Amino acid sequence: xxxxxxxVIMLIAYSAIMVYIGYRGYKATKxxxxxxxxxxxxxxxxxxxxxxxxxxxAVAIIGFGGQAQVFGLQLLWLSTLVIIVGVIIAxxxxxxxxxxxxxxxxxxxxxxxxxxxxxxxxxxxxxxAVIAIFLIAYTAAVFKATASLVQITFGISYETSIxxxxxxxxxxxLLGGLFAVMWTDSVQGLIMVVGIGLLLAMVWASLGGVxxxxxxxxxxxxxxxxxxxxxxxxxxxxxSFMLVTSLIFGVGIGALAQPQLAIRFMTAKNAxxxxxxxxxGAIFMFLTVYVAFTVGALSNVMFKNNGIAIPTSADLVIxxxxxxxxxxxxVFLFLFAILSASMSTASSLFHVSGSAVGRDLYxxxxxxxxxxxxxxxxxxxxxxxxxxxxxxxxxxxPDAVAxxxxxxxxxxxxxxxxxFVATLYWKRATxxxxxxxxVGGLAATLLWYTFVYSKTASVITHTNVAPPLGLLDPLFIGxxxxxxxxxxxxxxxxxxxxxxxxxxxxxxS
Amino acid sequence: xxxxxxxxxxxxxxxTYIAIIFSLIYGLWPRKEEEDKEERNEEG
Numbered sequence: 342x343x344x345x346x347x348x349v350i351m352l353i354a355y356s357a358i359m360v361y362i363g364y365r366g367y368k369a370t371k372x373x374x375x376x377x378x379x380x381x382x383x384x385x386x387x388x389x390x391x392x393x394x395x396x397x398x399a400v401a402i403i404g405f406g407g408q409a410q411v412f413g414l415q416l417l418w419l420s421t422l423v424i425i426v427g428v429i430i431a432x433x434x435x436x437x438x439x440x441x442x443x444x445x446x447x448x449x450x451x452x453x454x455x456x457x458x459x460x461x462x463x464x465x466x467x468x469x470a471v472i473a474i475f476l477i478a479y480t481a482a483v484f485k486a487t488a489s490l491v492q493i494t495f496g497i498s499y500e501t502s503i504x505x506x507x508x509x510x511x512x513x514x515l516l517g518g519l520f521a522v523m524w525t526d527s528v529q530g531l532i533m534v535v536g537i538g539l540l541l542a543m544v545w546a547s548l549g550g551v552x553x554x555x556x557x558x559x560x561x562x563x564x565x566x567x568x569x570x571x572x573x574x575x576x577x578x579x580x581s582f583m584l585v586t587s588l589i590f591g592v593g594i595g596a597l598a599q600p601q602l603a604i605r606f607m608t609a610k611n612a613x614x615x616x617x618x619x620x621x622g623a624i625f626m627f628l629t630v631y632v633a634f635t636v637g638a639l640s641n642v643m644f645k646n647n648g649i650a651i652p653t654s655a656d657l658v659i660x661x662x663x664x665x666x667x668x669x670x671x672v673f674l675f676l677f678a679i680l681s682a683s684m685s686t687a688s689s690l691f692h693v694s695g696s697a698v699g700r701d702l703y704x705x706x707x708x709x710x711x712x713x714x715x716x717x718x719x720x721x722x723x724x725x726x727x728x729x730x731x732x733x734x735x736x737x738x739p740d741a742v743a744x745x746x747x748x749x750x751x752x753x754x755x756x757x758x759x760x761f762v763a764t765l766y767w768k769r770a771t772x773x774x775x776x777x778x779x780v781g782g783l784a785a786t787l788l789w790y791t792f793v794y795s796k797t798a799s800v801i802t803h804t805n806v807a808p809p810l811g812l813l814d815p816l817f818i819g820x821x822x823x824x825x826x827x828x829x830x831x832x833x834x835x836x837x838x839x840x841x842x843x844x845x846x847x848x849x850s
Numbered sequence: 851x852x853x854x855x856x857x858x859x860x861x862x863x864x865x866t867y868i869a870i871i872f873s874l875i876y877g878l879w880p881r882k883e884e885e886d887k888e889e890r891n892e893e894g
Contacts, residue, residue: 413859555854572859613885616877
């Protein structure tokens, strides 16, 4: 077990830096635009690093890294897709228009952008409710993963870890709003890049380079979920093929409509920031996700060469690898990289959930818009409530939280992706079409999780649907349903007013 | 097998690097005229 005292001292120094950034954010925050979209004056490095650090949580590194041990290098498709879809397409196809349209319409949250584009309080309220319900559960899961790692490595109790992390994040978030969140994200993102990036260099070095490492992995032969070997793809149509493609496309495409990521586009100072953010974001993903997946797969060789038993749970693969085979200084560095991954994701989720409850749901949808300072106070109070709720759910998680967390990614993508595309690109889309798309996409996803998707349906409703249908990710049902609904219902309803469309698309060529 | 990977996995491996190179060219290549025009549009 690594030295607990050293860890505590380093944690205090780390927290002091984060709180100082929070204080700087506090000085820079004057009103709602500063708190919610960082004054729309953020530069390329901060936008891109914050985007990446928010995207990549401890779950992505520890959880998916562990999955790579099981699936082998075929999971590299996921990191490829995260770079191409999650960064390049997201920034180029969605980023520019999101920034301009949100500025023109004065939208300060992701649901507010869609709501203002379609003049609908319902859209904002419904969007806010979906974000609040699913992202609070997701945040609880992010904290749970980190606290478990700290418990394994340093023997600090799970409860203490959760409470300490929550307090640190709460302090800097409540001090400086999105300014604090994005700047701390950037520092945390740099720690992630160093800690995680170094891991692959060390693994490759110990295995004699890229090609010898791959050859050693291939020589291990077939595995349960890599029947053709750990450096080969599964055969088309097989169970492992369904599992891995479902995972890859589900996560890759789902990334396009996550509110905590889309809000970053609204903070960019100008178009140049987004253009320059593309390579920074892509390289960040390479140095984190690509590394985690490669190391996860190569851990099979590392464990074999060193006579270490492969952990029974995929979540323990990376922690076991680090704790058993790396020097203690690296254990600290890696742990702070994971801590940074968790905190950067959690602070962004707290921020987006707090504004969903305070601004989208209460202020705009229910109270029909409060006055300036009152509106700000409501959002801040809602953020405190969200943080407290997440803390309680992390400490005493009811069964429902595990399900909501599993549903979170797919449910949010199915609710927002089609409306987001229509908001930015389809002038003929109508309010009714968007509402049908949001409600229908969410309903289809939840029904699929409950009755068909074998992983969840077998527990919730005890139904066992055979593959391939039972292995199909609900996102593949929810997203097409929501696209079909927005098209059909929009074409069946009255065209939107041309004057409003012209205003919404001002500055978009 | 190419570099110890089958063709499908190797494609993902090489696509990652192509994506990184594309992002670098896209991000670092100045597009001053377009960006200036956009700024003028927004101001207008």
